[in-house]
Amino acid sequence: MTKTAIVTGGTRGIGYAITARLKTDGLNVVALYGGNDEAAAACADKLGVDVFKCDVSDPDACAATIDEVQKKHGAVDVLVNNAGITRDSALHKMSREQWREVISTNLDSVFNMTQPILAGMRDRGFGRIINISSINGQKGQFGQTNYSAAKAGVIGFTRALAQETARKGITVNAIAPGYIETDMVAAMKPEAREAVIAQIPVGRLGQAEEIAHAVAFLADDLAGFITGAVLTANGGQYIAA
Numbered sequence: 001m002t003k004t005a006i007v008t009g010g011t012r013g014i015g016y017a018i019t020a021r022l023k024t025d026g027l028n029v030v031a032l033y034g035g036n037d038e039a040a041a042a043c044a045d046k047l048g049v050d051v052f053k054c055d056v057s058d059p060d061a062c063a064a065t066i067d068e069v070q071k072k073h074g075a076v077d078v079l080v081n082n083a084g085i086t087r088d089s090a091l092h093k094m095s096r097e098q099w100r101e102v103i104s105t106n107l108d109s110v111f112n113m114t115q116p117i118l119a120g121m122r123d124r125g126f127g128r129i130i131n132i133s134s135i136n137g138q139k140g141q142f143g144q145t146n147y148s149a150a151k152a153g154v155i156g157f158t159r160a161l162a163q164e165t166a167r168k169g170i171t172v173n174a175i176a177p178g179y180i181e182t183d184m185v186a187a188m189k190p191e192a193r194e195a196v197i198a199q200i201p202v203g204r205l206g207q208a209e210e211i212a213h214a215v216a217f218l219a220d221d222l223a224g225f226i227t228g229a230v231l232t233a234n235g236g237q238y239i240a241a
């Protein structure tokens with residue numbers, strides 16, 4: 001039977017590549033997005049997937065959207081928590097808003113999306129939950145106390161939930177990408193971008209399709225023995241224990 005996947009932030013950047021790849025792999029994919037209607041319409045048009053506007057930092061919006069998606073598409077088998085933002089600043093200059101926005105969009109969102117979907121996965125005895133963390137959640141990054149804390153939180157969430165769901169046929173894994181060529185990285189100053197590339201042993205930025213490939217691997221039926229893992233995809237920039 002065709003499996004249904006939800007990809008948050010699935011209409012742009014890495015999320016778009018994930019939506020495209022899972023669709024190519026034969027899944028029925030629903031992409032959620034925050035506010036960029038133009039990108040969402042282009043994604044729906046190009047990939048032939050259903051898109052829903054849903055602020056993942058808002059628990060009520062997530063519950064309502066998941067309800068709507070399940071009414072239209074049936075039970076969700078694969079959840080990819082990918083939506084994320086940065087609001088960089090050294091901590092001594094960081095506003096409460098910069099802290100809160102990043103924590104709620106990158107970390108609270110994982111709770112907001114996963115909890116309403118989990119009950120159905122538990123009932124059916126199958127699920128694949130894939131959370132997009134970051135190299136900067138593993139090693140920390142100057143100017144990103146908010147983002148590094150949120151992305152490290154995603155890893156803790158992944159490892160804890162993997163233990164809670166293992167006997168129910170639900171795997172929970174994280175992917176920690178290094179620097180990937182998307183709008184998020186394009187927003188960096190050219191000097192900063194060159195400095196980053198100089199730190200990557202493979203000598204280039206990653207491609208969104210390479211992260212989508214890791215997601216497809218973890219979403220596969222045969223990945224049922226892999227849970228609680230953090231898969232790094234960073235060109236060798238940070239080789240964690």
Ligand code: NDP
Binds near residue numbers: 034057082084085176
């Ligand atoms: P982009 O900025 O290119 O895309 C972000 C996506 O998230 C968009 O679809 C956006 O929707 C969505 N989004 C943002 N805020 C919300 C919200 N409140 N509610 C719903 N959707 C939202 O990001 P990337 O593709 O670069 O990043 C994707 C993920 O990968 C993020 O979690 C990021 O932290 C992580 N990552 C990225 C790296 C990189 O180098 N790019 C490195 C490591 C991790 P909309 O289009 O409507 O704005």
